[in-house]
Amino acid sequence: MLEKVVQMQAVSPLIRRRRLGHELRQLREAAGLIADQLSRQVGQSRSKLSRVETAERVPNVADVGALLTALGVDGQYSTALVTKGFQVRPGVEQPFDPRIVVADLRSAGGTVRLAGVYGPTNGMTAHSSSNRSVFQRRLLAYLANHRSPRLCVAGDLNVVEPDHEPRLASFEAHDYAFYTGLLDLGLVDAYGAVHPTGVEHSWHSERYGSQRLDHLLIATGLAADLREFRYDHEPRTRELSDHAAAIAVLTLTPPSTGAAR
Secondary structure, eight states, X not given: OHHHHHXXXXXXXXXXXXXXXXXXXXXHHHTTOOHHHHHHXXXXXXXXXXXXXXXXXXXXXXXXXXXXXXXXXXXXXXXXXXXXXXXXXXXXXXXXXXXXXXXXXXXXXXXXXXXXXXXXXXXXXXXXXXXXXXXXXHHHHHHHXXXXXXXXXXXEOSOOOTTOSSOOTTSOHHHHHHHHHHHHTTEEEHHHHHOTTOOOOSBOOTXXXXXXXXXXXXXXXGGGGEEEEEEEOHHHHTTSOSBOXXXXXXXXXXXXXXXXX
């Protein structure tokens, strides 16, 4: 760790600016924005943004923060992964946002790749919609590039399924496309698998309606190992959180000889 810190301190300011500029350009292109569009969103000139991306200008913290916010990376939230009884291998390329954490969990039953996600909140504004859409597209692309036969995606995704009851006008086409995009990756909604006709919600609001925002989606290869999925509402009713806890039980069996792990 000390060696790593020393190496980081030895990196020149120019190299750090180049890295920052490269990351900002990648984020902008992933969001489908040209420089003119992004500069208008943040109230900066096109030439100023270009000089930041090419490391010709030293940006201040406020400017970088405005750019990250416009690109859907707010930096205010992060997701933690706490395990017991597993060997944790965080060797997977870490994702683009601290709202996502990914690790391979190894046990006698084989290896499971777990992605913990806290999706951006639905603020019901054009800016919130844009941020969510960028995050959702980038997460789908990341998961597609790091697919695993035993992938699990869990957390407060801040979206509902297309046939959610009740129907909620606050969610948009890209929110539903994100959910179905996860299914298109070969994932199964654990709640739906265990309760195919069930209607339950993990978050409640008199103003915005009851919503099932918290999900576990598992690879089809794990579906046979799923024994239970339920929502524990005690954390919410005791006001420890405004969400219910999602609890899943899987009995992991080692993959057959020669299968991918």
